[in-house]
Amino acid sequence: MFLRQRQGKSRWRIEMLARGESMGRVVVVLAMLAMLTAATCPAAEAKVFRQYDHRLQFEVPDEWLCTSQSPHQFLAIFTAPEMRYEINTLTLVHQILPATHTLTDYVVSTVASQEKMLWQYRLLDKQLLDNAYAPYYRLAFTWRLSWEQQYFVLQMIICRYPDVYVLTGTCPASLREVYEPLFQRVFDSFAFVG
Known part of the structure; x- marks a missing residue:
């Protein structure tokens, strides 16, 4: 996921731009693996x-x-x-x-x-x-x-x-x-x- 900011008439708006469905899946899988590793394998x-x-x-x-x-x-x-x-x-x-x-x-x-x-x-x-x-x-x-x-x-x-x-x-x-x-x-x- 990437963020782009645009200035509107009275405030800033944030639009999220998805760079392909597969990139989002990879990020989610990596985040889940990191959480599981931290929870089950302490230092x-x-x-x-x-x-x-x-x-x-x-x-x-x-x-x-x-x-x-x-x-x-x-x-x-x-x-x-x-x-x-x-x-x-x-x-x-x-x-x-x-x-x-x-x-x-x-x-x-x-x-x-x-x-x-x-x-x-x-x-x-x-x-x-x-x-x-x-x-x-x-x-x-x-x-x-x-x-x-x-x-x-x-x-x-x-x-x-x-x-x-x-x-x-x-x-x-x-x-x-x-x-x-x-x-x-x-x-x-x-x-x-x-």
């Missing part, structure tokens, strides 16, 4: 987060801000810019596995406690997967903070006995298709170092 740049006290690391999207770090239970909290006033996008928590528990026992008790504590908690999937450093459980679930606010949560629970690390990604349920692949990339990059 590929990543930065490495290292927790030196616990000798672990993982990659997070470059624009996510680390809002809190500690060598204790809550090791790190990250927020995506578009959710900075809503929820923590990614949290890393450290706990000690009781001597009588296996990782599976820990996961079973975690699910049971979340079912009791979180209003409208619904487990979608639980899988034992392989990581280069140790097997881990991947939990996917939804929960409601209120009638209007429903969230999708993806958790990685990995153990380096007696330490258990829970990496939790949270996003509005409506954005699951955008954030689930991002959370999985973070999980795939998780590594124990040293």
Whole structure:
């Protein structure tokens, strides 16, 4: 589409001149592709987060801000810019596995406690997967903070006995298709170092 201005008796008029139907279709298709790419493929740049006290690391999207770090239970909290006033996008928590528990026992008790504590908690999937450093459980679930606010949560629970690390990604349920692949990339990059 091109614009041409002509001066009338008392005001400017704008006339739109179409340069062929095919040019308009190309512009529309390119605009749709750009919108879909922006919505489904966030920036590929990543930065490495290292927790030196616990000798672990993982990659997070470059624009996510680390809002809190500690060598204790809550090791790190990250927020995506578009959710900075809503929820923590990614949290890393450290706990000690009781001597009588296996990782599976820990996961079973975690699910049971979340079912009791979180209003409208619904487990979608639980899988034992392989990581280069140790097997881990991947939990996917939804929960409601209120009638209007429903969230999708993806958790990685990995153990380096007696330490258990829970990496939790949270996003509005409506954005699951955008954030689930991002959370999985973070999980795939998780590594124990040293």
